[in-house]
Amino acid sequence: MSENHLKQNARSRVKLGQTNLEVSPVGTGTWQWGGAFYWGYGRGYTDEDLAGAYAASIEHGINWFDTAEIYGRGRSETILGRLTNSQKTLSNGSKIISAPLVATKFFPYPWRLHRSSLRRAQNASLRRLETKSIDLYQIHFPIRPRGYEYWLDALAYAAQGGLVKAVGVSNYSTEQTKRAHDLLAQRGVVLASNQVGYSLLNRVVESNGVLDTCRDLGVSVISYGPLSEGLLTGKYRTDNPPPLLRRLRWARKRLKMLPPLIALMNDIASVHNASASQVALNWLIEKGTLPIPGAKSAAQAADNASAMTWQLASDEFEALDEATNRYV
Numbered sequence: 001m002s003e004n005h006l007k008q009n010a011r012s013r014v015k016l017g018q019t020n021l022e023v024s025p026v027g028t029g030t031w032q033w034g035g036a037f038y039w040g041y042g043r044g045y046t047d048e049d050l051a052g053a054y055a056a057s058i059e060h061g062i063n064w065f066d067t068a069e070i071y072g073r074g075r076s077e078t079i080l081g082r083l084t085n086s087q088k089t090l091s092n093g094s095k096i097i098s099a100p101l102v103a104t105k106f107f108p109y110p111w112r113l114h115r116s117s118l119r120r121a122q123n124a125s126l127r128r129l130e131t132k133s134i135d136l137y138q139i140h141f142p143i144r145p146r147g148y149e150y151w152l153d154a155l156a157y158a159a160q161g162g163l164v165k166a167v168g169v170s171n172y173s174t175e176q177t178k179r180a181h182d183l184l185a186q187r188g189v190v191l192a193s194n195q196v197g198y199s200l201l202n203r204v205v206e207s208n209g210v211l212d213t214c215r216d217l218g219v220s221v222i223s224y225g226p227l228s229e230g231l232l233t234g235k236y237r238t239d240n241p242p243p244l245l246r247r248l249r250w251a252r253k254r255l256k257m258l259p260p261l262i263a264l265m266n267d268i269a270s271v272h273n274a275s276a277s278q279v280a281l282n283w284l285i286e287k288g289t290l291p292i293p294g295a296k297s298a299a300q301a302a303d304n305a306s307a308m309t310w311q312l313a314s315d316e317f318e319a320l321d322e323a324t325n326r327y328v
Contacts (some may be wrong), residue, residue, distance in 0.1 A: 012024060012025060012061065012308055013063070014290070015220075016136065016166060016192050016193060016220050016290075017166070017168075017190060017191065017192035017193055017218060017219050017220045018190050018192070018218045019165070019166045019190055019192045021101060021135060021136070021165060021166055021192070022063075023063060023064045023101060023290065024061055024062050024063045024064065024305075024308060025285050025290065025307075025308050026062055026281055026285070026290070026291055026292070026293070026304055026305060026307055026308050027062060027064045027065060027066055027103075027222070027290060027291070027292040028053070028054075028057045028062050028064075028065045028066070028292065028293070028294070028295050028301060028304070029065075029066050029224060029292035029293060029294045029295075030065055030066065030067040030071060030076045030079070030080055030294070031067075031068070031071050031076070031224075031294055032045075032294045032295075032296050033050055033067070033071065033072060033075065033076040033079045033080065033296075034071060034072020034073075034074075034075025034076045034078070034079055035071060035072045035075075035076070036072070037245075038245055038246075039296075040243070041072065041075075044296075045296040045297065047079065049296055049297045049298075050079055050083070050296065051083055051087060052297055052298035052301075053295040053296060053297055053298055053300060053301040054080075054083045054087060054301075055087060055298065056295075056298035056299075056301035056302045056305070057100075057295060057301040057304075057305060058096055058100060059302075060301065060302050060305030060306065061305050061308060062100070062301070062304070062305050063100050063101060064100055064101035064102070064103060064135070064136075065080055065100055065101075065102055065103070066103045066104075066195070066222070066224075066292045067080050067102065067103070067104045067105075067129075068104055068105035068107065068138075068140055069104065069105065069106065069107055069121055069124065069125055069128075070105075070107045070140065074124070074128055077104060077125055077128035077129050078128045080102065080129060081128050081129035081130035081131065082130065084099050084100065084102070084129070084130065084131070085130045085131075101135040101136070102129060102131065102134065102135050102136075103134075103135060103136035103137075103138065103168070103222075104125050104129065104134055104136075104137060104138070105137070105138040105139065105140040105170060105195075106118050106121050106122065106125075106137065106138070106139055106140060106151070106155075107121075107140045107141070108139065108140070108141065108142075108143055108146060108148075108151050110143070110144070110145055112146070113145070113146060115150070115151075115153070115154035115157065118151065118154040118155065118158060119154075119158065122134070122137065122158055122163065122164070125137075126163065132163070133162070133163050133164065133165060134163065134164050134165065135165045135166060136164075136165070136166045136167070136168055136192060136193065137155065137158060137159070137164040137166075137167055137168070138167070138168040138169060138170050138193070138195060139151050139152070139155060139168075139169050139170060140170050140171070141170065141171050142169070142171065142172055142173075142176050148169075148172070148176060148179075148180070149179065149183060152169075152180050152183050152184060153183070153187070155167050155184070155189075156183075156184050156187035156189045157187075159189045160187070160188075160189070166190070166192040166193075167184065167189060167190075167191065167192060168191065168192045168193035168194065168195060168220075168222070169191065169193070169194050169195070170194065170195035170196070170222075170224075171195070171196060171197075172194050172196075172210075173208070173210065174208060174209035174210050174213045177191075177194050177210060177213050177214060177217070177219065178213060178217070180194075181217050181219065191217070191219050192219065192220060193219060193220040193221070193222050193290075194210065194214055194219055194220075194221060194222070195221075195222035195223075195224055195292075196210055196221060196222070196223065196224070197223075197224055197225045198211075198221065198223035198224070198225070198226065198284065198287075198289060198291075199223065199225055199226050199227065199228045199232060199280065199284070200228070200232060200261065200280055200283060200320060200323075200324045200327070201228045201231060201232065201254055201324065201327050202225065202228065202327060203324060203325075203327045203328040204327075204328070205221070206328050207328045211287070211289075215288065220289075220290055221288070221289040221290065222289070222290045222291075222292060223284050223289045223290060223291040223292065224292055226280060226281055226284050226291035226292065226293050227277055227280055227281075227293050227294075228254070228280075229242065229246050230242055230246070231254060231255070231258060232262075232265070232276060232277065232280040233275075233276055233277045234262045234265065234266060234275075234276040234277075236255065236258075237255065237258070237259070238255050238256060241255060260323065261323050261324065262276060264319060264320065264323055265279045265280065265320070268312070268316045268319075268320075271316075272310045274306065274307070274310060275303055275306075277293070277303055277304065277307070278303065278304075278306055278307040278310075279312070279320070281293060281304060281307035282307050282310070282311065282312050283312060283317065283320050285307065285308070286311070286312055286317050291307075
Protein backbone atom coordinates (compact mmCIF):
# COMPACT_ATOMS: atom_id res chain seq x y z
CA MET A 1 0.00 0.00 0.00
CA SER A 2 1.51 3.32 -1.05
CA GLU A 3 2.29 6.18 1.32
CA ASN A 4 -0.13 8.45 -0.55
CA HIS A 5 -2.89 5.85 -0.22
CA LEU A 6 -2.26 5.61 3.52
CA LYS A 7 -2.39 9.38 3.89
CA GLN A 8 -5.64 9.50 1.97
CA ASN A 9 -7.15 6.85 4.24
CA ALA A 10 -5.87 8.64 7.36
CA ARG A 11 -7.64 11.83 6.32
CA SER A 12 -10.89 9.93 6.02
CA ARG A 13 -10.83 8.52 9.54
CA VAL A 14 -13.36 9.70 12.10
CA LYS A 15 -13.35 9.36 15.88
CA LEU A 16 -15.47 6.65 17.44
CA GLY A 17 -17.58 8.69 19.82
CA GLN A 18 -15.34 10.54 22.23
CA THR A 19 -12.70 7.81 22.35
CA ASN A 20 -9.22 7.84 20.88
CA LEU A 21 -10.13 5.17 18.33
CA GLU A 22 -10.29 6.32 14.72
CA VAL A 23 -12.34 4.37 12.21
CA SER A 24 -13.10 4.59 8.52
CA PRO A 25 -16.55 6.07 7.72
CA VAL A 26 -17.62 2.61 6.53
CA GLY A 27 -16.87 -0.64 8.35
CA THR A 28 -17.39 -4.24 7.28
CA GLY A 29 -20.12 -6.22 8.99
CA THR A 30 -19.62 -9.95 9.44
CA TRP A 31 -23.06 -11.25 10.37
CA GLN A 32 -22.91 -13.40 7.22
CA TRP A 33 -19.52 -14.91 8.10
CA GLY A 34 -20.33 -18.40 9.31
CA GLY A 35 -24.11 -17.92 9.11
CA ALA A 36 -25.20 -21.07 7.30
CA PHE A 37 -28.91 -21.17 8.20
CA TYR A 38 -29.91 -17.59 7.40
CA TRP A 39 -27.21 -16.51 4.96
CA GLY A 40 -26.14 -19.72 3.24
CA TYR A 41 -22.52 -19.80 4.35
CA GLY A 42 -20.82 -22.87 2.89
CA ARG A 43 -23.30 -23.01 -0.01
CA GLY A 44 -23.32 -19.64 -1.74
CA TYR A 45 -19.90 -18.53 -0.49
CA THR A 46 -16.89 -20.02 1.23
CA ASP A 47 -14.01 -19.12 3.52
CA GLU A 48 -11.98 -18.27 0.42
CA ASP A 49 -14.60 -15.68 -0.55
CA LEU A 50 -14.51 -14.21 2.96
CA ALA A 51 -10.72 -13.99 2.85
CA GLY A 52 -11.13 -11.97 -0.34
CA ALA A 53 -13.69 -9.71 1.36
CA TYR A 54 -11.32 -9.19 4.28
CA ALA A 55 -8.36 -8.27 2.09
CA ALA A 56 -10.41 -6.03 -0.20
CA SER A 57 -11.89 -4.17 2.78
CA ILE A 58 -8.43 -3.24 4.03
CA GLU A 59 -7.00 -2.59 0.58
CA HIS A 60 -9.76 -0.06 -0.12
CA GLY A 61 -9.48 1.83 3.16
CA ILE A 62 -11.79 0.06 5.63
CA ASN A 63 -10.00 -0.35 8.96
CA TRP A 64 -12.61 -2.02 11.18
CA PHE A 65 -14.83 -5.08 11.27
CA ASP A 66 -17.96 -5.69 13.35
CA THR A 67 -18.87 -9.15 14.60
CA ALA A 68 -20.63 -10.80 17.56
CA GLU A 69 -20.43 -13.98 19.59
CA ILE A 70 -23.82 -15.13 18.28
CA TYR A 71 -22.96 -14.72 14.58
CA GLY A 72 -22.64 -18.26 13.31
CA ARG A 73 -22.45 -19.36 16.96
CA GLY A 74 -18.97 -17.94 17.24
CA ARG A 75 -17.89 -18.89 13.75
CA SER A 76 -17.80 -15.27 12.57
CA GLU A 77 -15.34 -14.35 15.32
CA THR A 78 -13.25 -17.42 14.55
CA ILE A 79 -13.04 -16.62 10.84
CA LEU A 80 -12.20 -12.98 11.53
CA GLY A 81 -9.58 -13.93 14.10
CA ARG A 82 -7.92 -16.35 11.73
CA LEU A 83 -7.83 -13.81 8.90
CA THR A 84 -6.53 -11.03 11.12
CA ASN A 85 -3.67 -13.17 12.33
CA SER A 86 -2.79 -14.99 9.11
CA GLN A 87 -3.50 -12.65 6.21
CA LYS A 88 -0.62 -10.17 6.23
CA THR A 89 -0.52 -9.19 2.55
CA LEU A 90 -3.03 -7.77 0.11
CA SER A 91 -3.83 -8.93 -3.41
CA ASN A 92 -1.29 -6.49 -4.84
CA GLY A 93 1.45 -8.01 -2.70
CA SER A 94 1.82 -5.07 -0.29
CA LYS A 95 1.96 -5.74 3.44
CA ILE A 96 -0.85 -4.97 5.88
CA ILE A 97 0.91 -2.52 8.17
CA SER A 98 -1.42 -2.75 11.16
CA ALA A 99 -4.25 -5.05 12.14
CA PRO A 100 -7.76 -3.66 11.69
CA LEU A 101 -9.92 -2.69 14.64
CA VAL A 102 -12.44 -5.30 15.76
CA ALA A 103 -15.82 -4.69 17.36
CA THR A 104 -17.74 -7.58 18.86
CA LYS A 105 -20.77 -8.06 21.13
CA PHE A 106 -21.89 -9.81 24.28
CA PHE A 107 -25.36 -11.36 24.11
CA PRO A 108 -27.25 -11.32 27.46
CA TYR A 109 -28.96 -14.69 27.13
CA PRO A 110 -31.74 -15.19 29.72
CA TRP A 111 -29.66 -17.82 31.53
CA ARG A 112 -26.75 -15.43 31.97
CA LEU A 113 -27.50 -14.06 35.42
CA HIS A 114 -24.13 -13.02 36.83
CA ARG A 115 -21.52 -10.55 35.66
CA SER A 116 -19.05 -13.42 35.52
CA SER A 117 -21.00 -14.51 32.42
CA LEU A 118 -19.80 -11.39 30.64
CA ARG A 119 -16.24 -12.06 31.70
CA ARG A 120 -16.39 -15.64 30.41
CA ALA A 121 -18.02 -14.52 27.16
CA GLN A 122 -15.37 -11.86 26.73
CA ASN A 123 -12.59 -14.39 27.25
CA ALA A 124 -14.20 -16.75 24.74
CA SER A 125 -14.40 -13.93 22.18
CA LEU A 126 -10.75 -13.10 22.81
CA ARG A 127 -9.80 -16.72 22.12
CA ARG A 128 -11.84 -16.93 18.93
CA LEU A 129 -10.53 -13.57 17.71
CA GLU A 130 -6.99 -14.63 18.61
CA THR A 131 -6.29 -11.30 20.26
CA LYS A 132 -5.32 -9.95 23.66
CA SER A 133 -7.83 -7.09 23.68
CA ILE A 134 -11.09 -6.04 22.04
CA ASP A 135 -11.24 -2.62 20.41
CA LEU A 136 -15.00 -2.14 20.88
CA TYR A 137 -17.07 -4.40 23.13
CA GLN A 138 -20.84 -3.94 22.93
CA ILE A 139 -23.94 -5.24 24.70
CA HIS A 140 -26.01 -6.71 21.88
CA PHE A 141 -29.53 -6.16 23.26
CA PRO A 142 -31.05 -4.69 26.43
CA ILE A 143 -33.05 -7.80 27.27
CA ARG A 144 -34.24 -9.37 30.53
CA PRO A 145 -34.29 -11.04 33.00
CA ARG A 146 -31.24 -9.04 34.07
CA GLY A 147 -31.78 -5.34 33.48
CA TYR A 148 -29.48 -3.62 31.02
CA GLU A 149 -28.06 -1.50 33.87
CA TYR A 150 -26.61 -4.63 35.47
CA TRP A 151 -24.72 -5.51 32.30
CA LEU A 152 -23.53 -1.92 31.87
CA ASP A 153 -21.84 -2.17 35.25
CA ALA A 154 -20.17 -5.41 34.17
CA LEU A 155 -19.16 -3.76 30.89
CA ALA A 156 -17.55 -0.86 32.74
CA TYR A 157 -15.62 -3.34 34.86
CA ALA A 158 -14.39 -5.07 31.70
CA ALA A 159 -13.21 -1.76 30.28
CA GLN A 160 -11.37 -0.90 33.47
CA GLY A 161 -9.66 -4.28 33.34
CA GLY A 162 -7.75 -3.26 30.23
CA LEU A 163 -8.98 -6.01 27.90
CA VAL A 164 -11.47 -3.67 26.23
CA LYS A 165 -10.44 -0.38 24.63
CA ALA A 166 -13.92 1.09 24.15
CA VAL A 167 -17.47 0.08 25.05
CA GLY A 168 -20.76 0.41 23.24
CA VAL A 169 -24.36 -0.74 23.22
CA SER A 170 -26.70 -1.99 20.54
CA ASN A 171 -30.45 -1.64 19.99
CA TYR A 172 -30.78 0.76 22.93
CA SER A 173 -33.68 3.20 23.05
CA THR A 174 -33.36 6.92 23.70
CA GLU A 175 -33.78 6.62 27.46
CA GLN A 176 -31.60 3.52 27.67
CA THR A 177 -28.85 5.33 25.76
CA LYS A 178 -28.99 8.30 28.10
CA ARG A 179 -28.93 6.04 31.14
CA ALA A 180 -26.07 3.98 29.72
CA HIS A 181 -24.08 7.15 29.05
CA ASP A 182 -24.62 8.42 32.60
CA LEU A 183 -23.97 5.11 34.38
CA LEU A 184 -20.74 4.50 32.48
CA ALA A 185 -19.61 8.08 33.08
CA GLN A 186 -20.02 7.53 36.82
CA ARG A 187 -17.51 4.72 36.47
CA GLY A 188 -15.15 6.88 34.42
CA VAL A 189 -15.97 5.04 31.18
CA VAL A 190 -17.07 6.67 27.92
CA LEU A 191 -20.02 5.27 25.96
CA ALA A 192 -18.54 5.12 22.47
CA SER A 193 -21.46 3.95 20.35
CA ASN A 194 -24.99 2.67 19.93
CA GLN A 195 -25.44 0.20 17.08
CA VAL A 196 -28.93 0.35 15.61
CA GLY A 197 -30.82 -0.67 12.51
CA TYR A 198 -30.77 2.26 10.08
CA SER A 199 -31.19 2.52 6.33
CA LEU A 200 -33.22 4.31 3.68
CA LEU A 201 -35.93 1.70 4.34
CA ASN A 202 -35.66 1.86 8.13
CA ARG A 203 -35.46 5.41 9.49
CA VAL A 204 -37.15 4.87 12.86
CA VAL A 205 -34.09 6.15 14.77
CA GLU A 206 -34.88 9.59 13.36
CA SER A 207 -38.38 9.66 14.84
CA ASN A 208 -37.79 7.84 18.14
CA GLY A 209 -35.08 10.23 19.29
CA VAL A 210 -32.13 7.82 19.22
CA LEU A 211 -30.24 9.64 16.46
CA ASP A 212 -30.58 13.07 18.08
CA THR A 213 -29.76 11.72 21.54
CA CYS A 214 -26.56 10.11 20.33
CA ARG A 215 -25.53 13.33 18.59
CA ASP A 216 -26.18 15.34 21.74
CA LEU A 217 -24.14 12.93 23.87
CA GLY A 218 -21.26 12.56 21.43
CA VAL A 219 -22.05 8.87 20.93
CA SER A 220 -21.40 7.38 17.48
CA VAL A 221 -24.32 5.73 15.73
CA ILE A 222 -23.25 2.51 14.01
CA SER A 223 -25.80 1.63 11.33
CA TYR A 224 -26.43 -2.06 10.86
CA GLY A 225 -28.54 -3.36 7.98
CA PRO A 226 -27.55 -0.30 5.88
CA LEU A 227 -28.47 -2.09 2.64
CA SER A 228 -31.64 -3.62 4.11
CA GLU A 229 -30.32 -7.16 3.65
CA GLY A 230 -29.75 -6.59 -0.05
CA LEU A 231 -32.94 -4.73 -0.96
CA LEU A 232 -31.05 -1.47 -1.55
CA THR A 233 -28.51 -3.02 -3.88
CA GLY A 234 -31.04 -3.14 -6.71
CA LYS A 235 -30.56 -6.89 -7.02
CA TYR A 236 -34.02 -7.92 -5.86
CA ARG A 237 -37.43 -7.33 -7.46
CA THR A 238 -40.90 -8.84 -7.14
CA ASP A 239 -39.93 -11.31 -9.89
CA ASN A 240 -36.55 -11.96 -8.24
CA PRO A 241 -37.14 -11.83 -4.47
CA PRO A 242 -34.49 -12.48 -1.82
CA PRO A 243 -34.22 -15.94 -0.23
CA LEU A 244 -37.26 -17.12 1.72
CA LEU A 245 -36.07 -16.33 5.26
CA ARG A 246 -35.13 -12.78 4.37
CA ARG A 247 -38.35 -12.37 2.41
CA LEU A 248 -40.43 -13.50 5.38
CA ARG A 249 -38.44 -11.36 7.81
CA TRP A 250 -39.43 -8.04 6.29
CA ALA A 251 -38.64 -7.77 2.57
CA ARG A 252 -42.03 -8.91 1.27
CA LYS A 253 -43.84 -5.72 2.25
CA ARG A 254 -41.23 -3.48 0.65
CA LEU A 255 -40.53 -5.19 -2.65
CA LYS A 256 -43.53 -3.67 -4.43
CA MET A 257 -42.55 -0.18 -3.28
CA LEU A 258 -38.89 -0.50 -4.24
CA PRO A 259 -38.79 0.28 -8.00
CA PRO A 260 -39.19 4.10 -7.77
CA LEU A 261 -36.54 4.32 -5.03
CA ILE A 262 -34.10 2.04 -6.86
CA ALA A 263 -34.64 4.08 -10.03
CA LEU A 264 -33.75 7.27 -8.13
CA MET A 265 -30.71 5.63 -6.57
CA ASN A 266 -29.52 4.39 -9.96
CA ASP A 267 -29.91 7.87 -11.44
CA ILE A 268 -27.79 9.33 -8.64
CA ALA A 269 -25.26 6.50 -8.93
CA SER A 270 -24.80 7.10 -12.64
CA VAL A 271 -23.77 10.70 -11.99
CA HIS A 272 -21.01 9.54 -9.64
CA ASN A 273 -20.00 6.40 -11.56
CA ALA A 274 -21.09 4.48 -8.49
CA SER A 275 -23.60 1.78 -7.47
CA ALA A 276 -26.99 1.87 -5.79
CA SER A 277 -25.36 0.33 -2.71
CA GLN A 278 -22.89 3.20 -2.52
CA VAL A 279 -25.74 5.70 -2.69
CA ALA A 280 -27.42 4.01 0.30
CA LEU A 281 -24.17 4.02 2.28
CA ASN A 282 -23.32 7.58 1.31
CA TRP A 283 -26.71 8.75 2.58
CA LEU A 284 -25.96 7.18 5.97
CA ILE A 285 -22.52 8.80 6.08
CA GLU A 286 -24.16 12.15 5.37
CA LYS A 287 -26.52 11.45 8.27
CA GLY A 288 -23.42 11.35 10.47
CA THR A 289 -23.47 7.60 11.11
CA LEU A 290 -21.07 4.69 10.56
CA PRO A 291 -22.64 2.07 8.28
CA ILE A 292 -21.38 -1.53 8.46
CA PRO A 293 -22.55 -3.31 5.30
CA GLY A 294 -21.89 -6.99 5.07
CA ALA A 295 -19.44 -8.36 2.51
CA LYS A 296 -19.24 -11.95 1.32
CA SER A 297 -16.77 -11.33 -1.51
CA ALA A 298 -13.93 -9.06 -2.55
CA ALA A 299 -16.19 -7.33 -5.08
CA GLN A 300 -18.81 -6.49 -2.45
CA ALA A 301 -16.20 -5.18 -0.01
CA ALA A 302 -14.54 -3.01 -2.67
CA ASP A 303 -17.91 -1.60 -3.74
CA ASN A 304 -18.87 -0.81 -0.14
CA ALA A 305 -15.56 0.95 0.49
CA SER A 306 -15.96 3.07 -2.63
CA ALA A 307 -18.84 4.87 -0.92
CA MET A 308 -16.14 6.72 1.04
CA THR A 309 -14.60 8.21 -2.12
CA TRP A 310 -17.43 10.54 -3.14
CA GLN A 311 -20.21 12.62 -1.61
CA LEU A 312 -23.90 13.14 -2.34
CA ALA A 313 -24.90 16.58 -3.60
CA SER A 314 -27.35 18.39 -1.34
CA ASP A 315 -30.24 18.01 -3.79
CA GLU A 316 -29.52 14.27 -4.14
CA PHE A 317 -29.50 13.88 -0.37
CA GLU A 318 -32.80 15.75 -0.08
CA ALA A 319 -34.38 13.69 -2.88
CA LEU A 320 -33.50 10.46 -1.05
CA ASP A 321 -34.88 11.88 2.18
CA GLU A 322 -38.15 12.79 0.51
CA ALA A 323 -38.47 9.47 -1.31
CA THR A 324 -38.16 7.50 1.94
CA ASN A 325 -39.89 9.70 4.49
CA ARG A 326 -42.60 7.04 4.94
CA TYR A 327 -39.99 4.93 6.75
CA VAL A 328 -39.23 7.53 9.43
